[in-house]
Amino acid sequence: MYHYTDFDAAFLKERNAQFRAQVERRIDGSLTEDEFKPLRLMNGLYLQLHAYMLRVAIPYGTLNSRQMNQLALIAERWDKGYGHFTTRQNIQFNWPQLRDVPDMLDALAEVDMHAIQTSGNTIRNVTADHFAGAAADEVTDPRPIAELIRQWSTDHPEFQFLPRKFKVAVTGAEADRAVIKAHDIGLRAVKREDRIGFEVIVGGGLGRTPMIGKVLFDFVSQEDLLPTLEAIVSVYNLLGRRDNKHKARIKITVHENGIEDIRARVDERYALIRPQFTGVDQTLLARIKANFAAPQFLKGDSAPYHSAYKHDPLFRSWADTNLTPHRNPDYAIVTISLKAHGKTPGDATARQMRLMAGLAQRYGHDELRISHEQNVILPHVHKGDLPSIYYALKAEGLGTANIGLISDIIACPGMDYCALATARSIPIAREIATRFDELNLEHDIGPLKIKISGCINACGHHHVGHIGILGLDRAGVENYQITLGGDGTEQAAIGERAGPGFSATEIIPAVERLVMAYLDLRTVPEETFLQTYRRIGMAPFKAALYPEEQANAA
Amino acid sequence: MPSKPFTPKVITANALLEGDVVYLTGDNWTRDLSKAEILTDEADADLRLIEASAQSDKVVGVYLADVTVNGSVPVPVHFREDFRAKGPSNYAHGKQEQF
Structure with a gap:
């Protein structure tokens, strides 16, 4: 830390x-x-x-x-x-x-936090894999480099008035939990002959014109990373369009100029500025790394976990959905759901925050993470402590067993709060979660990511939802468009629009028809919604969404 | 081409200190839409908007919002204004507590 x-x-x-x-x-x-x-x-x-x-x-x-x-x-x-x-x-x-x-x-x-550059046309908060430092599949902990980037980008004099906002995400693992391909710059740590370097992806983004990022460099050594980033942002700062807000993000710059042109410009800029990086950043990085040393893992007794798993079906259900393998086999990564059915996704009360802080302090080596999916993570928990944690969470409404399932919905604040929103998101998320809880189908449906944005800016990442929902204002009425087949992982894909939108009252039944169709169409229960969609495509889902059109055509 | 007929409006903004949604009533601001002054004359509305915008020590983001008139009470035309008048739908944290 x-x-x-x-x-x-x-x-x-x-x-x-x-x-x-x-x-x-x-x-x-x-x-x-x-x-x-x-x-x-x-x-x-x-x-x-x-x-x-x-x-x-x-x-x-x-x-x-x-x-x-x-x-x-x-x-x-x-x-x-x-x-x-x-x-x-x-x-x-x-x-x-x-x-x-x-x-x-x-x-x-007082606690080393601030709100600087959380707005404006600057380099925003650097995001990372929320399982960093704990995941079993990681090449290196991405957070030291993320911290270095934070320090470099905070109050960077050249980058306070970029053409538009600029978002960087970092992961240290092959599995992408940080949606790096939907960021202005995405970085993935890779290992080559024992050397750690970074794959550098640019020009991803959601919003009005969704784009999957393109590989600019497949390997940049750790020493060369900061000058490379500076060269990229510097090129964008001059080349990015300032004449049209909707075309100002780097994704458009890359799209309009082509990745080869951008690469040539970055190379040229890099050659010019590289000598200014005298290695101070690497000294700094070494110091930062010491802050992120792995905790002293405990050798405890895992028996309480096995006993609870065997005897308490509620604990078992929670353990099956909310735990992820830790790189230490005696440990687990706990995801605390902020998606209790019918509640606002991502909200936590002060009391809940204190409980989670207390659990982290007592059982979790004092670490917490916030995921881009709006949940809280205890990254380092000894398995023996899992039952105690679960029962404490459950008592405060934080024991929902739904991570990765249909009610684990990302939703932006939408028109309940946001001045930019064109429709509400929160009530749609709450109603979908409540509906599928009533149907008691959630666990049968299995992994399914629904993501809801209340406007085209896509803070709710709807383009990369397996089911994406976009709330719009159609002639003074809230209207919700569905996209299908989006994916925010290493196999990133932008969802495809299914057809005309639905009203606020029609959208929940529409999602229900979609999910029921999936249950009929999957070959085996293990075939996920996304796999089914990839196998059979849009047509059968469209038929389920728009049964009347189907009837008219017949 | 004939211009669109003028429809009733209220002047709205956010309070500088609290951020609350406010509406102009004569010379003052209210948090209660039902107490807002209804403007039915275009020239008057434009003038009132200029005057209201000058009160930057009290309010931020002044604009005219469409309303229909029910009896003598203004009712929002657009759902966005309806939410602004009431507060968020997920918690009773907005004006629904008061009005």
């Missing part, structure tokens, strides 16, 4: 003092809203539909118990007692008052 240096702490203190003065000047009338808005956005403060919203970065999704407890305190003292974990591993507070925000930022600084 990275701890701030004196330099980091001093920098943040100064930034927070500046922002406090800016807020005061806005309130006393010295600054107009036009002057203040870019300043507040630089510090993560948005004005949403009903209130301000403070977006706090959780770098590469890693937290310790002290930080989680502080988020709980902030939620209670300055918000309405909860926080919303986002698809970018951030947390959003939905109800802060302007006067309180400087105090909130100071409270965050």
Whole structure:
């Protein structure tokens, strides 16, 4: 876990003092809203539909118990007692008052956290595999490099006014749990003859024009990574379109100029700036790595786990869905579902945050993660402690056994909160989860990712959902479009639009028809929704979605 | 081409300090849409919008929102304005607590 240096702490203190003065000047009338808005956005403060919203970065999704407890305190003292974990591993507070925000930022600084560059046309919070450091399939822990990138990109003077926002994701494993191909830059650690390097993917992104990222370089050594990133962002900074907001992301730059052209420009820029990187970053990286040393794994007794697994069917169900193999066979990775049926995806109350912090401290080597799928992870848990953890979680409404299943839905805040939204997302997610819980089919359906966005900007990653739902405003009525076959993993694919959209009341039955069709169409229960879709294509699902058209055609 | 006939409007914004959705009532701002002043004359609405926008010490993001008039009470035309008037649908954290 990275701890701030004196330099980091001093920098943040100064930034927070500046922002406090800016807020005061806005309130006393010295600054107009036009002057203040870019300043507040630089510090993560948005004005949403009903209130301000403070977006706090959780770098590469890693937290310790002290930080989680502080988020709980902030939620209670300055918000309405909860926080919303986002698809970018951030947390959003939905109800802060302007006067309180400087105090909130100071409270965050106490635990090495901030909201800098969680908005604006800058390099945003660097995200990473939420199982980093724990996954069995990992080449290296991606977080030290993510932290190095965070330090390099924070307040980077050249990159404060990019053509558009810029998102970087890193994974250390072959299995992509960080959706790296849907990021402006995606990095995957690879090993070549005992040397660690990175595959560099550029130009991925969702939103209005979804694109799967392209491989720019298949291997960049660790020493060359930062100058390579600087060269890429530098090329984009000059070449990226500033004339049209909808064409300003690097995915369009890559698409319009071609990957070869971009590569040539990056090579040229790289040659120019490489000498400026004298190796300081590598000294820094070595220091950062020491912060991420693996915990001292315990040698305990796993018998309580086996006993609970044998005797308690609820525990068994939870263990089957919410646990992932850890690289230490005595350990497990626990995913805590923030998707209780009928609740708001990604929300946690202060009380729940404190419980999770306490469990991490007691059983989890003091580590927590936030996943882009809006769940919380205890990455290092000895198997013997799993029953204690499960029963504690269950008592606070956090014991839902649904990870990777139909009710583990990603949903953006949508028009319940977001000023950009064109329709609501949260009620659709809640109703789908509730419906399939009533049908008691969730576990029979098996792995199925539904992702819902309340506008074309795709914060809910609908394009990479096995079933994607996009909420739009069609002539003053909420309307929901379905895409099928999307995939956010290493086999990344953009979902295909199924046809005309559905109203808010039609969308739940439509999803139900789709899922029932899948249950009929799969060859064996083990064939997942996505596999079935890939085998038979859109037509049978379309028939299920639009039975009337089918009847008319006949 | 004839321009579209003017439809009733209210002036709305967010409060600077709290961020709450507010509506103009004469010279003041209310959080309750039913108390908002209904503007039925286009020239008057434009003028009132300019005046309201000048109150940047109190409000942010001033604009005209379409309403229909039920009796003498303004009712939102678009669902976005309906949500703004009530608050989010997932928790009673917005105005549904008050109104």
